[in-house]
Amino acid sequence: MTVLPAMLPGQLDLRRLVTTLRRRLRLFGAVAAAVLLATILITLQATPKYTATANVMLDPRKEKVTNVQDVLSGLPADSSTVDTEVEVLKSRHLAERVVTALKLDQDPEFNPDVRAPSGLGAVTAGIKSLFGATAPDQVRLSALEQQKHQERVVDNVLRGLSIKRAGLTYVINVSYESTEAAKAATIANKFAELYLLEQLEAKFEATQQATTWLNDRLAGLRNQVLADEAAVQQYKIANNLLSASGTSLTEAEISNYNQTLAQARAQVAEDEARLNTAKQQLARGSTGEDVGEALDSPVIQQLRAQRSQVSAQVADLAGRYGERHPEMMKAKRQLSDIDAQIKAEIQRIVSNLQAKVQVSRERAGAIGGSLGGAKGTLAANSRAMVGLNELERKAEASRTLYESYLNRYKETSSQQGIEQSDARVVSKAKIPTGQSSPKVPLNLALGLLLALGSGAGAIIVAEMLDAGLATAEDVERRLETSYLGAIPLLSSVAEDSQLSPIDQVVAKPLSSFSEAFRNLRASILYSRLGEPVRIVAVTSSLPGEGKTTTSLCLGRTAALQGAKVIIVDCDLRRRTVNRLLGAEPKLGLLEILSGAATLQQAIAVDEGSGAHILPLAKSAFTPKDVFGTSAMDRLLEDLRSRYDLVILDTAPVLPVADTRVLAPKADTVVFLARWRKTPQHAIEAAFRLLAGTGSHLGGVALTQVDMKQQTKYGYGDPGYYYAEYKKYYVS
Template sequence: MNLHSPSSTVADADLQERGGAPATWLPAVAEGLDIRRIFVAFRRRFRLFAAVALAVLLAVILVTLQATPKYTATANVMLDTRKERVSNVEEVLSGLPADSSAVDTEVEILKSRQLAERVVKGLKLEEDPEFNAAVRKPSGVKMLLGGIASLVGAKAPNLPQANSVEAQKLHEEVVDAVLDGLSVKRAGLTYVINVNYESDSPTKAAIIANKFAELYLLEQMEAKFDATQQATTWLNSRLGELRGQVQTDEAAVQQYKIANNLLSASGTNLTEQEISNYNLTLSQARAQVAEDQARLSTARSQLSRGSSGDDVGEALSSPVVQKLREQRAAVSAQVADLQGRYGERHPEMLKAKRQLSDIDTQIQDEIQRIISNLQAKAQVSSQRAAAVSGSLGGARGTLAANSRAMVRLNELQRNADASRTLYESYLNRYKETSTQGGLEQSDARVVSKAKIPTSQSSPKVALNLALGLVLAVGAGIGAVLLAEMLDAGLATAEDVERRLDTSYLGAIPLLASVAEGRTEAPIDYVMAKPLSSFSEAFRNLRTSVLYSRLGEPVKVVAITSALPGEGKTTTSICLARSAALQGAKVLVVDCDLRRRTVNRMLEAEPEIGLLEVLNGEATLEQTITLDAPSGAYILPLSKSNFTPKDVFGSVAMDKLLADLRQRYDLVILDTAPVLPVADTRVLAPKADVVVFLARWRKTPQHAIEAAFRLLSGTGAHVGGVALTQMDMKQQTKYGYGDPGYYYAEYKKYYVS
């Protein structure tokens, strides 16, 4: 049984993680934009779309109409980077730098709470009803509550403190209300700042905007003036301290000179020069020591590695070694010539070899003399460096003895010089600061004062309506998308095949949607109108079932569903009657031990039935009844013989089905739903095909998938899914691409 392919399993898992079934038209987005499918989805949800959009639009209109008209006035302030230079004296509080961060900082200052408090105080806005709710004319309810509060407060012992707290709270609320109407923005990348104020009154908006600009400039001036005054006061007090310090330090220098007989600071230059010369000589001597020791160490290292001394640097440059090597080369050539001419034992050959050995001995002796010379040089240079170092130590001792008294004197002199320098700098700065009084300039100026606005700034009716319309359309679309995403039911053949990965067997229409005005039951309508579209649906279903297993005969068909109320019994009886009218020998077996719906539909209560046949208490001939109108046969369930035993898994049930295959062309098993009852899972593998019913747009996809998982391990062959109780009129809105979508075009083909 192929219930789920690997691809569908991954898709189902992803679907369950998202917590819902996808919208029926959403695949169009993934596979390619299908405008018609989207149009059908919106036509289907048009009422929802219209209701949500209309509600949002009406809410926007209502809010716009009820909003109080507001007027905005704008004052323009520019940060002026140009300054009037009355004097060259540096200011105590420097001007603002001409950069972007400085402009942004001033914007925040204009929006500061401190400036707003000065505006409130300057314009007495605490007495304005627009900003102070306490001075507004109270309503009847507020008057009553206020009277009660005043009576309660009169009895409280801490009334003054409470009033003080309430007054501060009220003041903060007024400041907050004033700040709510303020908007300060920088004009692009310029140095101009727009001070906007929005109020119920156009005149009041202009006054407050201008007040903010005015107090902002005044605050800059006050800040500079205060900084200058504070600096002057501090410098004056500091000068008195520094003056006393200078006098003390200079007196200490003179007293130390007298006490240590240091009336002149000269006499140390020669000693310092001598130490400098010794330092230079010592550095050269140490460098020579390092060089000689390096040469000696290198030569010894070469000899220790097995060298004959030929590659020692001093040996390479020695004329004696060079001359001996020339002699050795000549003798070596003579040895080679004699060896080839006379052989190894010839007297001339032996004489030449002795000469060659003697030359080698001389070379080695010369190399040893060179090594000894290197060692002697290293010792001499080391002794010279030690002698210079000793002389340097003596000179340093002399200098320390001569300069010990100068150390303290220099320290005292530096302290005196530093104190005088600091005193003079403070004195100069004090004189400069004293002359700055009255020369402070603001770093900004008002470019344009706020004018009384002639039109309201809010609400902007046209803009609000346009935004409301866009918001309404967006909300409507969102509602449609949400409704489609939350629609977990199956509506079309595409839904069945794509979302369940199984075959679509057909659709059973809702009788009221295809036969208006008819009151008979569906099982009777099949007999009354065999050529109707309702009857044709069962013929299509039978055809799909018979060809659901290619190459294999289909005789036993189990009708089941995930949940109760999905039309299993109605479908079973209608399918049986339709097949019987076509000449087939059909038997309906009621396998729902709990409901016995077949009996209720046929209005019969047999004394014996299926259980009696399985228990051997009755024969098939005794229990099977004829459905006289159609010619189909019914194997019912008796009323009182319910048993909890596993009757469908017994050998008797297998024998019964084998017998029925021989007697009938089609055996329809009307089973219980899969999820609540386990009987169907036992019975389903015994049928040739399992027809799974799902109620149109009602049965949740997760319920069907859960039922499929329960059946997957039983070995049952699920032929596919058939949708029941389909409203054919509504299907024309849901089933784009589905046969039911074109029902309005072909319904006249049938006899109603």
């Protein structure tokens, strides 16, 4: 046997799309037809409009009349500049100027207030005029209301404007759409014209403002220059800086003092050296005759000559008369007197040397003092020069700035009246010969595409809002659990049947309706491979999903096949089994659990199938926990030993807690969901509640399935082939 590969996740299944379209064909057709019809009506009722286009080119080139820099420079030749000018053309300011220039606020196309009333509006206006009501144009509007009114007119004008750049060129297309062809051309040309005029006005205004500002600035700078130069002169006078340099005399004086001081210090050194030499010679025992100053002294020379004569005389007398001769002694006294005179003269010479040294020192000190005074004067002049230099720099800066502004003022004044626009109109808008909208063929084509898309979107929305389950694939994919089978809606498989579902399985056991329960039983038996399934709990998430009908039909079908079956009504609040069977028993499940009756006393036998039924009788015994008792456990074990199949018809999971207590006691749980009705989130909520009980979920069975509609839900579901195999059954 060849097995076809399964569809991969996300893989397109054309047959599934086709079946979905077949199923939702009416919805698709209705939505698509409505959209297409609306498109046609809108197109036919739309007011014809005409579009005119003027071409404006940005031209950064311009004639250079004067070699002077412009106050407002021209536009740079780059892409961002073109985009900026596109936005300028779209500006409200320019639109307001167009409205004023063409008086568009009086045009009914842009100002609804001036439109002539028609229909009911005309009747209302006539009635108001009869009662003396003031016409709208006679009402005095406040400033705010006038502004809002003007803004509405500008908004209406801007709606028809389209400004686009022509590719990557410097050309801008100024297009306008209006209900009148001539008006469209006029407005487009006016936008281009006022755009160029606004550029010229901006340059003229900038030049005029610059000239005025420069003139005012020059007056202040002129006064500043005069004040700074006066401050320089006053400073020179106050600090005795008569020459440009201010310090030439003082510097020459210091130079002379330095030379004189050097000479004086040399003289001091020379005099001190002579004095020291004389003192050293005298200290060594010299008579002073060999002292340098003494050698040069004429007095010393004369005394030395006399002493030489006397010494010669003494020597002569000593040889002639001896030491004690009076002449000899007289000559010696004379020699001693001469020596004393020489010594006295030498002392006088040394004293002169000392006095000369003192004079030299005092002269050098005096010269040094004069030099210090000159240096102090120079320092004072230097400090004064710092201030003078600062004042002169300030005055020079003021004059330079003044001359710069004066030159710029002359240049700016020469530009007035020769401003040029940075753009020009290369093509004026012509009156269009054909309407630009509505474009009937294009609108119909777009309407058709929109209709198809809307129809497809409606199908998608409908499928998304369809929260119920329809096929086996829905159960297995969306709930991730086993699919046990489908219970048909009786009217969809037996249109002429007057029987109830529980009677149909007995009266017509070979019908497709009965076969559905045999299939369900087979799925239940194999829900736990390798383990016997005897006790089956039948439940659902919400009431009204066919639990009791399914339990009775399943039990009757199994009994007709020869199985020993008992159906236990476990819905304490509704007791639906009794209502479907049309009986009201005296004894039932609660009486057995309370010990008031035995199993044999409470069991009822279904005459049509032979199945046993354990109903719920009207009883005052209502314990808080019926199914969690040991009595219930013993009863279920007893039923397990007596019957092949025990069906527990339980209450829905979400409203009450009984089923959560009872479900773990069953071998498996059969969960019912009404076809296309039970919300998926309700089923998932019930699953979460059962998951915490430890019960075994055998799977999900769909109830009340319309088999005629089921064939539209895809080839993968058994119901898809119902039309092929329904003749196999005996109706």
